[in-house]
Amino acid sequence: MFSRPSSRRKSSQEGVNINLVPMLDALVTLVAFLLFSTAFMAIVVLDTPAPLLAPPEQQIEKLKEKPLQLTAYIQPNQIILSDWSGSREKHVIPSVADPNKPESRYDLERLHRVLVEIKQRHPTEKQLIIKPEGGVAYEAIIGIMDAARFYDPKSDPVPYKKNEQGVDMPEKNLFSEVIFGNIMS
């Protein structure tokens, strides 16, 4: 049977109200602090090992493997890619006109394509030595390192490699070890 409307109104069972105001205060303060201190610009780093001379016995062992020693000579108007003797790989990548700037820029797309082709011929190679000239800007060097370090999964013929579980996974690294070859010289 239903109770009378008047008795329902007078019911003592009222909802418990939690005082949310102090918690709200704390949250608003926390949000303000985090908003002020959070960096919305993501910062990344590019690793490059300092060139060190290996002990003589290790150098002799390495030379037996006939390393490619792929080197990029970064000149003001071109990049020359060459192996240590210039007999196996030799490519000249001239700079192209930049519509946004008066001076030309390095053709990083072509450099990347050439590096992908070289990697197809020498799949075990993972090191690129770069030798920029004194006047080359830091921004250009970072661009060249980016072009050399990783495959572009959207446009490159990415090779597949078995991981520890035996599953075929796309290879990410192109020439992942970029070393400055003329620091000590």
Added chain:
Amino acid sequence: MTRRSIRNRRARRKINKEFDLQLTSMMDMLIILVVFLLKSYASNSVFVTSNSIKLPISTAEENPSDAISLVVEPSGISLDNERVIDFKLPPGLVVMQTPVASPPPNALTPENATYELEPRALADSGRRIVPLYDALVKARENTELLMNKAVWKDQQGNTTAPKFQGVLIIQADKAVRYELLRKVMYTAGAAEYKIFKLVAIKKETE
């Protein structure tokens, strides 16, 4: 009469009742916002970049780790926020102590800086920056001293002493020429730093 008194009582009850603001949905929203901000705070904001330089943009994905930080600013080179050496100041230009939105025309900027060092500050045929070398050696020795006091235990319970990794984080303006960077890296190499981490801004992926 009776009807009026009932109406009056109802009206009185309405006035006395407290106004309850529904805060639950606002709390939900704030908690989601706090969680999001805490997550992005933990991954990014540990690293502080210099305001006076414009970093290059890169597609790299590695986050910066905790290491000794070297900054090549338009006015000089700093190591762990301490100025080590000043560059030659072009005549008529002034160094702004704090970055401003619209700098005066005679302010030193990355574009008009010389990035040139006094010849007496250089050694090894102009390749090694002596004050920077001294500061780097001091920083390495301090780190090694702290590491020698620390003791790590591996999973088997064996104690090992942590080794100095020789990591140096380098921040430089995108317009800095390699000539100067080579000197900086040569100096760091001479001071037994083996890995350089070049700082950049992450390129937004489409």
